[in-house]
Amino acid sequence: MKRRLSYIMMVMLSAGVLISCNQEIIQDNSYGYLGLKMDNDPSSDFIVKSGTADNLVFAVDVINASGQSVAKVEDHRTVTTENPIRLQIGYYDVVASNGKDLNAAFDNPFYRGVKNVRIYPDKINTVNLTCTLANTIFSVEFPEEFEEYFDVYEVSVTNGTGNPLVLSNSPAAGNTLEAGFDSKAYFAPTGTLTWNLYLKNIEGGEYRHTVTYSDVKARQHYHLKFNLGEDVTAEGAFVVKVTLDNTMDESSHELILDFDNRLLPSVSANDEFAAESGEPVNIPVGNTISKVLEFSTPAGVQSLRVAHDNVVLEESGLPRSVELVGTSAADISSVGVLVSQMMGTKAVSAGAQGVLMDITGFVSKLPVGRYEVDFTVIDVKGHYDVFELVLEVISDVDAEAVAAYTGWACFAKLEGRYFSPEVPEGMTFQYRKASEAEWTEINPAEVQVNSASLRYTTIVFGLAPSTQYVFRAVSAEDKETKEITFSTAAYATIHNLNFDSWSDSDKYPNASGYDIWDSANSSGAAVTTKPVSEAVSGKAARLESVKAMGMMAAGNIFTGQFAGLAGLGAKLDWGTPFSGRPIALRGYYKYSPMTIDMAKAPYTDMKGKMDQSQIVVFLTDWTSQFRINTSSKEFVDLDNDPGIIALGQLNSSDTDAGYVKFTLPLVYRDATRIPNYLVIAAASSRYGDYFTGGVGSVLYIDEFELVYDPAELTTDEYNKVFSRVSPF
DSSP: OHHHHHHHHHHHHHHHHHHHHOTTOOOOOOEEEEEEEEEOOTTOTTBOOTTTOTTOOOEEEEEOTTSOEEEEESOGGGOOSSSOEEEESEEEEEEEEESOOOSEEETOOOEEEEEEEEEOTTOEEEEEEEOEEOSEEEEEEOOTTHHHHEEEEEEEEEOSSSOOEEEESSOOTTOTTEEOTTSOEEEOOOSEEEEEEEEEETTSOEEEEEEEEESOOTTOEEEEEEEEEEEEEETTEEEEEEEEEETTTTEEEEEEEEOOGGGSOEEEEOTTTOOOTTSEEEEETTOOSOOEEEEEOTTOEEEEEEEEOOHHHHHHTOOSEEEOBTOOHHHHHHHOHHHHHHHTTOOBOTTOSEEEEEOHHHHHTOOSEEEEEEEEEEETTSOEEEEEEEEEEEOSSSEEEEEEEOOSSSOEEEEEEEOSSSOOTTOEEEEEETTOOOOEEOOGGGOEEETTTTEEEEEEOOOOTTOEEEEEEEOSSOOSOOEEEEEOOOOOOOTTTTSOOOOTTSSSSOOTTOOOEEOTTSSSSOOOEEEESOSSSSOEEEEEOEEETTEEEOOEEEEEEEEEEETTEEEEEEOEEOOOOOSEEEEEEEEEOOBOOBOOTTOGGGTTSBOOEEEEEEEEOOSSOEEEETTTTBOOOTTTOTTEEEEEEEEEOOOOSSOEEEEEEOEESOSSOOOSEEEEEEESSTTGGGTOBOTTOEEEEEEEEEEOOGGGSOHHHHHHHTSSSOOO
16 A cells, blocks of 8 residues: 555656646646456356466456557456556446457457446456457267268358358368367357358268358357267168257257268259350350250258359349249249249249259350359258359350440550460451441450460551541451440540630730630730741740840730639649540751840759740640749649640740751540640740740740641650550
8 A cells, every 4th residue: 555655646747747847737636547357257167267367367358438448458467456546537348358358269268357446546446357258159079889880970160251160070170260179160240140050971972061140149158969879871862860969959850861872963954055063165156056064852842042253144034042932933033134034933832842943044144254153952861962053155256346445536455355275266356447447457466365364355546536437356267246336535626726826916826706715925024925927837836035124024825714813923823624545746946045144043053055936735734724824933844734635745945047847746644534625835945934034045845736636746756645555
């Protein structure tokens, strides 16, 4: 007790120090202390008797009213009245546990206890915490005599979640899900417990039996004890009587195991079908040759279940699992169209000794692909047979078209598939305009084959924009195959790309009625952008860097609108509505640079260097125009703006005696998004936005156009367009 008082006094002294440093802190006795004592409950064998089992160590977790863990202790024995847990006053849940909290495991008891406590100011509250078994236990017992009759005898058990645990006479080494009969299976209680008995006698006969318990709770032990009854031999049938002793509910019943293989259920296919369980059967798509499965159940059918794990079958109307015994004809029709095709209008009655299932219509409706469907038949004695129907529905041709991937104006990706293990000779594609009859065949050498998926693709160039096409897969043997239609995208352009149209005052690069182009300096004291007849054709735009009001002003032009002055700078709304997907900008420019003689931060180090012109083009999916403010240095981040889909830049310091033709590839960053805006901008000084450049630098631009056809690009230019992403 003296030690405890010393501890409390030390805490109070610490509080006094805090008060001397900050007068706003008030001593409020807001802390108390928690001690632990682990009790036992003699009413149950599965409750931890911590008072006598000192080797059991419990982890302790203290949870506050908000559900947060505020204290954790790995060993409950370290928490005593002399060494309590310090907590703020209030209510807490104290949780103690021993072992691993697993869903299912062998020999893994998990004990847990919870108690709510209240912590009072400056007091120790010692909580008496009882920990009990949090699992359900399952165990089995077989007599040694089973070895004389059975090669395999085992029981698998599950609580409905996760993998079952198997108690077996021959558990697999290293498999944590299997154990011998000396082990116990521990489960998290879920309310149910299902066990499956499997026996295989020395003659090869098999038997299965399933039982499910409900209202299963923690601290219940389900122990199954199997005993052999009298051996009986009759008419070649081997019969074993097994007594099941279930100590949980103190009841017993007898199971008669009949291993007469002549009476077991079986499944077979008609001669025309000739299908073997588990063996793939090749079926041409649409084939209507008779396909009948016969289920023989001499003892009477109890269950006939159809199951699969195929998305195509499910989407076509066949549930992942469906029971047919006891289901009426009307119910069969409501379950799914494929079930109706299997069964017609017939329902399967419980106790029937034979069932015929005509699956001809079902198979004839399946598209090309591989399908695995299990048919499980169980008789009234619990005997069963499974027929694994494996169908390879193949095309009656070597290859067929699958899909066309478009989105571009002049090229598309074609995909097909083939059906033989080897690539068919001459396998390729043919395509044509939908309005024409003549086919164009692609060189087979231009086809890329994926042997793993039996798919093949190619990219076809030279297509016309806004045009509907048809393509098909062909081989040396097959030409008349399935046809698929696709359409190319449209060309899109903007007004006055050739810079021939200007306002009446020659200050704005737009004809009357258009609002596409503008300049940041098309009015006022320094008109640095204007039309000239010194052009490749018609008129051209002349951009000059000048000194105006003591500042450097670069000649510039851009798609968008001038939005007004901002101090000594300007506000510009960049971008014009646009939804096309060009792959390059082509045009002409001529440049006469001067040495940079005016510079502002952050480009003061550029002074004395040769000026550069700039032409930039990019596509964006912005939801509105981008507001540039040259005074506050608000510009588009060309490298990182997430709205930019594709970008091309041309910077030059060359002195050009005449016009230079250029092709500027648009480097795509995303080939799936559709643009909302197109930005084209040019400036006589690259850093004019920062009032940096050479006074007298002059840039001429003329005859711009958007390029859509890869045939108009060099190989290097096309590769640059899709250097970051694939076009499809």
